[in-house]
Amino acid sequence: MTDKRDIQFTLNGKHYAEAVETRFSLADMLREQLDMTGTHLGCEHGVCGACTVLCDGEPVRACLMLGVQANGKEIITIEGLADGDELSPIQAAFRKHHGLQCGYCTPGFLTTLTAFLRDHPDPTEREIREAISGNICRCTGYQNIVAAALDAAEAMRAA
Amino acid sequence: MKSAPFTYYDPTSVPELVDLLANAEDAKILAGGQSLMPMMNMRFLMPDDVIDINGVHELNFIERENGHLKFGAMTRQKEVLGSNTVANAAPIFGEALRYVGHIQTRTRGTIGGSLCHLDPSAELPAIASLYGAEMKIANADGERTVSMDDWALAYMTPNISPEDVLVDITFPLWGQNHGYAFEEFARRHGDFAITAVGTLLELDQNQIITKVAIVVAGADVTPTRLYDVEKDLIGQIANEGTFADAANHASEIEAMTDAYVTATYRQRLAKTLTNRALISATERAKEKQND
Numbered sequence: 001m002t003d004k005r006d007i008q009f010t011l012n013g014k015h016y017a018e019a020v021e022t023r024f025s026l027a028d029m030l031r032e033q034l035d036m037t038g039t040h041l042g043c044e045h046g047v048c049g050a051c052t053v054l055c056d057g058e059p060v061r062a063c064l065m066l067g068v069q070a071n072g073k074e075i076i077t078i079e080g081l082a083d084g085d086e087l088s089p090i091q092a093a094f095r096k097h098h099g100l101q102c103g104y105c106t107p108g109f110l111t112t113l114t115a116f117l118r119d120h121p122d123p124t125e126r127e128i129r130e131a132i133s134g135n136i137c138r139c140t141g142y143q144n145i146v147a148a149a150l151d152a153a154e155a156m157r158a159a
Numbered sequence: 160m161k162s163a164p165f166t167y168y169d170p171t172s173v174p175e176l177v178d179l180l181a182n183a184e185d186a187k188i189l190a191g192g193q194s195l196m197p198m199m200n201m202r203f204l205m206p207d208d209v210i211d212i213n214g215v216h217e218l219n220f221i222e223r224e225n226g227h228l229k230f231g232a233m234t235r236q237k238e239v240l241g242s243n244t245v246a247n248a249a250p251i252f253g254e255a256l257r258y259v260g261h262i263q264t265r266t267r268g269t270i271g272g273s274l275c276h277l278d279p280s281a282e283l284p285a286i287a288s289l290y291g292a293e294m295k296i297a298n299a300d301g302e303r304t305v306s307m308d309d310w311a312l313a314y315m316t317p318n319i320s321p322e323d324v325l326v327d328i329t330f331p332l333w334g335q336n337h338g339y340a341f342e343e344f345a346r347r348h349g350d351f352a353i354t355a356v357g358t359l360l361e362l363d364q365n366q367i368i369t370k371v372a373i374v375v376a377g378a379d380v381t382p383t384r385l386y387d388v389e390k391d392l393i394g395q396i397a398n399e400g401t402f403a404d405a406a407n408h409a410s411e412i413e414a415m416t417d418a419y420v421t422a423t424y425r426q427r428l429a430k431t432l433t434n435r436a437l438i439s440a441t442e443r444a445k446e447k448q449n450d
């Protein structure tokens with residue numbers, strides 16, 4: 001018998017009421033049940049960071065949270081970062097600096113850096129590297145990701 | 160890689176929680192989930208019941224009183240790292256917690272979860288050992304207290320039963336002028352340490368060591384206090400010669416060999432990191448004296 005729970009939460013500003021299988025991770029609920037496939041799964045055991053979403057503003061691993069634990073929370077995924085067609089500063093900086101190649105890791109980097117730059121508007125390069133130490137990218141070699149984060153921080157300070 | 164089905168409970172108080180635990184056959188407590196969820200996703204663990212304690216808000220607090228620092232078991236690692244109370248009373252937490260996983264795991268991971276998971280390399284059990292922390296455990300029959308020396312029974316085996324919950328952890332504080340250091344070696348930032356050493360130290364006006372604690376994590380199956388080395392250091396002048404002797408002594412620690420790292424390598428790390436930690440703790444204690 002499957003154990004299900006009725007939960008309510010906000011996802012990218014929109015209110016949801018869902019019956020969720022309790023064993024579903026938050027990432028599974030987003031991808032399988034809500035068809036929000038922007039959140040990627042690389043390892044499903046907490047190591048790669050691809051699944052990072054914001055839960056009440058904090059970056060969390062969506063593969064290590066249960067879907068039912070989203071009850072009463074405000075979740076932001078990669079789909080919620082842009083304002084309509086206008087990219088967020090960190091998204092725009094990733095495009096400008098080629099901070100992605102295949103793009104698999106990118107949702108996790110962008111959500112992580114969105115929260116980090118909000119809390120640390122003037123970070124050093126070292127602090128940025130520490131902040132993204134929990135995200136693995138197999139393509140870019142990180143240089144362009146770090147450059148994009150520094151540039152986005154500057155753009156956000158100027159705005 | 161999906162968790163096997165289970166029945167989910169989300170109690171909101173300790174009495175409700177211990178009642179659930181007393182009546183469950185095969186239950187697991189879910190705290191931050193940063194160690195439990197990977198094991199369930201990989202089906203190393205397939206509990207019938209998962210009891211989520213994230214809604215038991217009385218387990219989430221940081222308190223300083225009567226020379227003690229007390230944490231509710233559900234206090235998040237990020238909250239400990241951001242707390243001014245902790246930074247003032249026991250700054251070693253800040254230095255050690257930066258090594259615990261990554262920002263995305265510290266937002267969920269808890270101090271109680273780390274002590275119950277008891278990875279040999281984990282930083283928080285090492286700090287608990289350094290302070291001789293006391294764990295308060297509750298079950299349906301009542302409460303008991305376990306000191307850190309009796310907590311770590313064996314490899315990843317804390318002194319706690321399936322019907323128990325860890326409620327809070329109390330750290331007896333050191334003097335305001337104590338020095339501290341946490342030195343760690345890992346392959347990459349945020350990886351579990353191969354070996355780490357934590358030190359607390361107090362000096363008198365003549366730079367004589369009056370109180371010292373040293374712990375090594377990651378070398379043996381549980382965090383190891385170097386009681387003999389500590390005893391030899393008391394009454395000695397805090398200088399490089401003293402610390403070199405202590406570091407040599409530290410390298411005699413029991414250590415494990417695994418697929419990646421030999422015991423000898425861990426012993427050499429224990430030596431180097433003990434030396435560095437003692438030097439750095441002494442510098443900090445002197446700075447405090449001069450303040």
Ligand SMILES: Cc1cc2nc3c(=O)[nH]c(=O)nc-3n(C[C@@H](O)[C@H](O)[C@H](O)COP(=O)(O)OP(=O)(O)OC[C@H]3O[C@@H](n4cnc5c(N)ncnc54)[C@H](O)[C@@H]3O)c2cc1C
Pocket residue numbers: 045046047187188189190191192193194195196232233258259260261264265267268269270271272273275276278280281282283319323324325326349350351352
């Ligand atoms: C990528 C990654 C890197 C990491 N790196 C490190 C690291 O460098 N150092 C480190 O120390 N840790 C590291 N961790 C693990 C750390 O993040 C976890 O927080 C910690 O090990 C467990 O805490 P938790 O709150 O997540 O507990 P959970 O995973 O929820 O629980 C762990 C175990 O403890 C039990 N438990 C939890 N709370 C209680 C309680 N109050 N009473 C009784 N039993 C309880 C659970 O039933 C379970 O068996 C890492 C994790 C990840 C995913």
Ligand code: FES
Pocket residue numbers: 040041042043044045046047048049050051052061062063064
């Ligand atoms: S999929 Fe969650 S960390 Fe890799």
Ligand code: FES
Pocket residue numbers: 099100101102103104105106136137138139140
């Ligand atoms: S862009 Fe391909 S993994 Fe990062």
